[in-house]
Amino acid sequence: MGSVPAVDLDRLVADAREGVPRAVGRLISLVEDGSPHLRELAAALAPHTGHARVVGLTGSPGVGKSTTTSALVSALRADGRRVGVLAVDPSSPFSGGALLGDRVRMGEHATDPGVFIRSMATRGHLGGLAAATPQALRVLDAAGCDVVLVETVGVGQSEVEVVALADTTVVLLAPGMGDGVQAAKAGILEVADVFAVNKADREGADATVRELQHMLSLNRREVGGPSWRPPVVRTVASAGTGIDDLVTALDDHRTWMADHDRLGEGPRRRARAEIEAIALADLRARIRELSGRAALGELAGRVVAGELDPYAAADEVVSSVRG
Amino acid sequence: MGSVPAVDLDRLVADAREGVPRAVGRLISLVEDGSPHLRELAAALAPHTGHARVVGLTGSPGVGKSTTTSALVSALRADGRRVGVLAVDPSSPFSGGALLGDRVRMGEHATDPGVFIRSMATRGHLGGLAAATPQALRVLDAAGCDVVLVETVGVGQSEVEVVALADTTVVLLAPGMGDGVQAAKAGILEVADVFAVNKADREGADATVRELQHMLSLNRREVGGPSWRPPVVRTVASAGTGIDDLVTALDDHRTWMADHDRLGEGPRRRARAEIEAIALADLRARIRELSGRAALGELAGRVVAGELDPYAAADEVVSSVRG
Numbered sequence: 001m002g003s004v005p006a007v008d009l010d011r012l013v014a015d016a017r018e019g020v021p022r023a024v025g026r027l028i029s030l031v032e033d034g035s036p037h038l039r040e041l042a043a044a045l046a047p048h049t050g051h052a053r054v055v056g057l058t059g060s061p062g063v064g065k066s067t068t069t070s071a072l073v074s075a076l077r078a079d080g081r082r083v084g085v086l087a088v089d090p091s092s093p094f095s096g097g098a099l100l101g102d103r104v105r106m107g108e109h110a111t112d113p114g115v116f117i118r119s120m121a122t123r124g125h126l127g128g129l130a131a132a133t134p135q136a137l138r139v140l141d142a143a144g145c146d147v148v149l150v151e152t153v154g155v156g157q158s159e160v161e162v163v164a165l166a167d168t169t170v171v172l173l174a175p176g177m178g179d180g181v182q183a184a185k186a187g188i189l190e191v192a193d194v195f196a197v198n199k200a201d202r203e204g205a206d207a208t209v210r211e212l213q214h215m216l217s218l219n220r221r222e223v224g225g226p227s228w229r230p231p232v233v234r235t236v237a238s239a240g241t242g243i244d245d246l247v248t249a250l251d252d253h254r255t256w257m258a259d260h261d262r263l264g265e266g267p268r269r270r271a272r273a274e275i276e277a278i279a280l281a282d283l284r285a286r287i288r289e290l291s292g293r294a295a296l297g298e299l300a301g302r303v304v305a306g307e308l309d310p311y312a313a314a315d316e317v318v319s320s321v322r323g
Numbered sequence: 324m325g326s327v328p329a330v331d332l333d334r335l336v337a338d339a340r341e342g343v344p345r346a347v348g349r350l351i352s353l354v355e356d357g358s359p360h361l362r363e364l365a366a367a368l369a370p371h372t373g374h375a376r377v378v379g380l381t382g383s384p385g386v387g388k389s390t391t392t393s394a395l396v397s398a399l400r401a402d403g404r405r406v407g408v409l410a411v412d413p414s415s416p417f418s419g420g421a422l423l424g425d426r427v428r429m430g431e432h433a434t435d436p437g438v439f440i441r442s443m444a445t446r447g448h449l450g451g452l453a454a455a456t457p458q459a460l461r462v463l464d465a466a467g468c469d470v471v472l473v474e475t476v477g478v479g480q481s482e483v484e485v486v487a488l489a490d491t492t493v494v495l496l497a498p499g500m501g502d503g504v505q506a507a508k509a510g511i512l513e514v515a516d517v518f519a520v521n522k523a524d525r526e527g528a529d530a531t532v533r534e535l536q537h538m539l540s541l542n543r544r545e546v547g548g549p550s551w552r553p554p555v556v557r558t559v560a561s562a563g564t565g566i567d568d569l570v571t572a573l574d575d576h577r578t579w580m581a582d583h584d585r586l587g588e589g590p591r592r593r594a595r596a597e598i599e600a601i602a603l604a605d606l607r608a609r610i611r612e613l614s615g616r617a618a619l620g621e622l623a624g625r626v627v628a629g630e631l632d633p634y635a636a637a638d639e640v641v642s643s644v645r646g
Contacts, residue, residue, distance in 0.1 A: 038634070039632070039634040042632040042633050042634050043634070045632075046626070046629045046631075046632045047629045049629070050627065050629065060384070061383070061384050061385075062384075062385075134633075135633075264627065267627045268620070268623045268624060268627055271622075271623035271624075271626035271627050271633060271636075272619060272620065272622075274626070274633045275619065275622055275623060275626065275633050275636045275637050275640060276607075276610060276637075276640070278633055278634060278636075279610055279637040279640040279644070280603065280606065280607055280610070282637060283603070283606045283641060284603055287602055287603070296595060296598065297591070297595065299594075299595075299598055300591045300592075300594035300595040300598060301591060301594075303369070303594035303598065304373065304587065304590045304591055304594050306369045306372070306373065308369075309362070309365040309366040309368075309369045310365050310457075310594060310597045310598050310601055311361070311362040311366070312366075313594075313598045313601075314599075314601035314602040314605060317598060317599070317602040318602050318605050321602070321606065322644070
């Protein structure tokens with residue numbers, strides 16, 4: 001892949017720990033690009049992490065994720081907390097896909113030295129979002145963020161995996177979008193710690209809240225000890241309404257987790273997901289190297305010809321990887 | 324995992340080949356559930372496939388994918404072709420998330436014996452969409468479908484992988500959604516063989532078509548021989564307008580691929596993706612089995628404590644898998 005450009009990692013990590021935005025941005029870029037230095041970077045960051053609390057925000061397009069994220073940033077900043085924002089969402093304004101108005105609205109935080117905003121575009125990176133997101137979170141953690149908001153669009157497998165990395169997950173809904181049902185389908189209901197019904201001034205908000213409460217009453221998990229019951233918060237993020245309630249709900253969840261000695265769950269889940277993703281990426285790279293493009297192509301040709309079924313072909317690939 | 328229920332695969336495959344809808348549905352359910360019989364099923368189907376042509380449809384939520392899919396089904400049926408529809412999309416009406424109107428509209432095909440409609444809900448299945456979709460396509464192929472339409476929402480890594488499995492891929496846009504930019508971001512531009520600007524009776528349609536044509540002129544791929552230039556078709560799917568043009572564009576692409584001796588590319592791509600996905604799922608299962616929940620949890624704990632970086636932890640996992 002060409003020569004590896006020299007990177008003074010120790011310097012970058014030291015600067016990032018001082019909160020130098022350029023250094024933070026550079027380190028996340030390394031993560032995003034699947035830099036050959038990731039292994040060193042992980043080792044350099046490891047001792048300086050463990051402070052940041054990760055809050056995931058997810059929901060279908062149009063529910064107001066970016067607006068809510070922005071309003072949360074304002075509320076957390078007013079409270080003196082350092083905030084990171086990681087937008088893992090191809091339709092996010094941070095990745096360039098949305099209306100100017102949204103971009104400008106988030107732009108107000110762009111000049112605040114207590115806020116780091118970053119979009120993740122990890123398409124094609126080996127290990128994908130599952131590997132890159134925990135790494136980026138570790139960079140923001142080392143940079144002194146108290147809270148990192150991870151915004152993802154609530155569709156697609158990778159996105160659900162990312163949501164599962166948070167300490168506290170907020171699922172956003174909006175009235176009249178049939179989102180309750182969608183959320184249940186997408187397995188999002190199970191990962192939600194807090195629900196926010198945004199655009200709560202619109203018609204149908206009461207029905208959405210009711211539907212949600214009903215679904216929650218059916219989904220009580222009583223097995224394995226006491227369980228947290230996700231609160232439902234009403235917000236109008238564009239007007240800042242209900243955002244304090246949302247912050248309170250987030251803090252309540254954190255307190256509950258602390259009281260039940262479960263604060264370690266999120267960090268362990270992230271570490272586990274990252275280890276698995278890195279190991280799988282390694283094995284996938286071995287699949288591509290060892291069996292070689294030609295060999296895999298030949299196997300595919302035999303499957304197409306009906307001479308071999310794909311499981312038998314996969315067996316050959318696995319055998320060659322396990323050498 | 325409990326006992327494996329007895330399944331008369333030979334009978335199911337024979338019935339599916341006769342076009343018995345229940346048998347087709349049952350086989351796709353086996354695929355979707357990650358049945359332990361998948362290996363036998365793949366072997367049983369292998370000799371009976373290779374006929375169906377796979378057309379992918381993708382685009383952001385709201386561009387009218389389901390309506391376009393439904394209109395395409397009508398046009399292909401009028402032409403006497405047997406059609407399969409695979410909806411890989413959590414927001415699809417087939418998976419229960421959309422408006423009643425859409426569902427009713429697609430419902431008209433539900434009673435047509437020449438149409439198989441199926442949604443894929445593969446969350447949690449090892450190998451995910453990348454493995455399950457080609458398998459489901461093979462079932463529909465064996466069932467005698469001439470064309471299988473795969474509808475996916477154009478966001479998320481898994482969805483892009485699914486789109487890449489088609490012989491011909493249609494990217495849908497709608498005026499005024501800034502989708503041109505979004506499509507480029509999402510890497511969708513590269514996989515599009517045909518563009519459809521739907522809702523072409525709305526304001527801004529001309530601008531969307533122009534923007535698209537401009538982007539296409541910048542993206543000409545001349546390396547490695549002649550390349551297909553994706554046509555841009557205007558449609559108003561809800562009124563059936565432009566659907567014949569869309570069918571013509573699909574057929575033109577097929578003819579061009581045949582003329583350039585490239586019809587084998589799609590099937591080989593699907594076989595390859597499937598082999599890789601199955602091999603990776605196998606390796607992932609080995610990661611979980613061999614290293615064991617406790618062992619992986621212990622590694623995660625050491626990473627959280629800063630004693631070990633995730634790459635070193637992943638090395639241990641890979642070593643144990645390669646054992």
